[in-house]
Amino acid sequence: MSGDINKDVLLSIEDLAISFDTEDGEVRAVNGVSFEVRAGEVFAVVGESGSGKSVTAMSILGLLPAPPARIRGGRIMWGTENLLDATDHRMREVRGGEIAMIFQDPLTALNPVHTIGRQIGEMVRLHRGMSQQAAKQHAIEMLGLVGIPQPAQRVDMYPHEFSGGMRQRAMIAMAIACRPRLLIADEPTTALDVTVQAQVLEVLIGIKDEIDSAIMLITHDLGVVAGIADRVMVMYAGRPVETGTVDQVFDRSSHPYTIGLMDSVPAVDGEQGELRPIGGQPPSMLRLPAGCSFHPRCRFMHLASDCQSVVPSLDQVEPGHFAACHYSTEVSLTRTAERA
């Protein structure tokens, strides 16, 4: 298992809080998020729209526009360095060089007026000071690595000449050009068809081993998580509600929201019974419910009233497995009984 606790911690987020100032008031998008990404692992962050998963990812690379974004607290430790205190110059070194990002929509991330090769090459010219000639050679090599056929010809093409799947690969090629130690992939396959998704995920995992980096994967697709992640963090309303290895979180879910998500998705192998949707609506981030943000939608809520007043902390339920629920033990037992 690569969820090994002894592996080097690459990135450590500590009690991060981010809000956005809007006309309607302060939107508390991220409210105390802590997690670690370790060398060589695939760490997935799962949640629905508005859960704060993308905001967390963007903040790592300092990509949030401020204002309206405001870091209210916490630390983003990259090794021994807090990236929140880093200079602009230092952040430019980190971005692309040490931590690279893959976005959902390659068309917005790729520049339409430059060739694919120039855009990949630019990474190594900037970060490594490679010559134009060497950078192009490197671009061809990277395109080959992500499985683009005839890379030597394709390197001179423009993004519009690529299909959706090829653009996504080109973006991956760009992201890995400097062999970053961490790849942040924000919904990298959501815009792709499922057969192309399979190709891109295969490339992503192959690359990870090839360049020995870690992947932080942001997604809403539980299938993708089950398939490629080592560890997973489930987010709801700007907070982590459960985290652990994929086996722990899927097989011994200990937070009612995680259970709700699992019960909401059908499986293509037909092994999922009746769907049980989560009642109600996600909360407004302007007015989060008191206590546990999930309590108005929680089907275990009858258990207690402190859910409505006390924010549950992320507590250990077994080694490496944490849940933020006052009644995680009862919830987990009920779950096991339901599944039996």
Added chain:
Amino acid sequence: MSWDRPPPPQDLLVATDVVKEFDVRAGVLQRVTGHVQAVSNINLTVHSGETLGIVGESGCGKSTLGRVLMNLLPATSGSVRFEGREIAGLRERDMRPIRARLQIVFQDPYASLNPRMCIGEIVGEPFLVHRGMNAAAARPEIARLMETVGLSPEHTSRYPHEFSGGQRQRIGIARALALDPSMLILDEPVSALDVSIQAGIVNLLMELQRERSLSYLFIAHDLSVVRHIAHRVGVMYLGKLVEIGPKEQIFSAPRHPYTRALLSAVPVPDPTRERARRRIVLVGDVPSPIDPPSGCRFRTRCWKATEVCATHEPVLVGDESGHAFACHHPEPA
């Protein structure tokens, strides 16, 4: 209600050799330089009370097919019979009574609801337009529909922007149900929604089908949802129906290599089962429909393709169970 109507025929909708071509234009003068067959010789039947799922990747023609079947887009050729009546080529005026019986729900509940109309007006419009009711007479009908789809009747005076995505999709379904249709075409009805909200809409659709013996044509790219909701499934690739049959056979024993690859590509939300699955990763991308491959359109990505696949287009042949596939080298049964 519908007790005074004759029972609907068993075959509610029958499409025969349906073709939809679009012009391809190029250059500054936008001259027609060719045609693209978005839907190519489709034959299918939707039975009364069943859900026929149509799956395929982007550009396979599934959404175009849905629009052609309900004559929102005119078919280039072929026949579509609905409740025993030919509807392909009908003028808009003659389509009106049929529209009451055959409705569509779109993917994007944000784009398909008029932002300047309140929910009562949106859901009640069919009563005014088709039934000639006045607003007062329609009010109890609107309240009844709102309850049917799980919305509070007190919200009729609110506007679409005041609702979440899932609630808006419920409004779209309420509007489609207003005139007591026998069939709904559901075009990706849950794909814009968060997963926890999707399940509620899927359950609502299944419940409505049981209560009203509705028929659905459920168009989706999400095979897991289709497996959950459909009785029979058709698989499209580049405008062609490559396989169709009872759900269990399509998902458990697919005969067309494309169906098999497609199913294998969908990850299962369970780490243990997911690790045990074997994935067929197709090479390349879907070719351009403007210039589809000769013979079998899937051959350029198929690991089983031989010479015959390039020269002879496989025909859709079926067995007595209604499982049909178009392939020269089918997977073992």
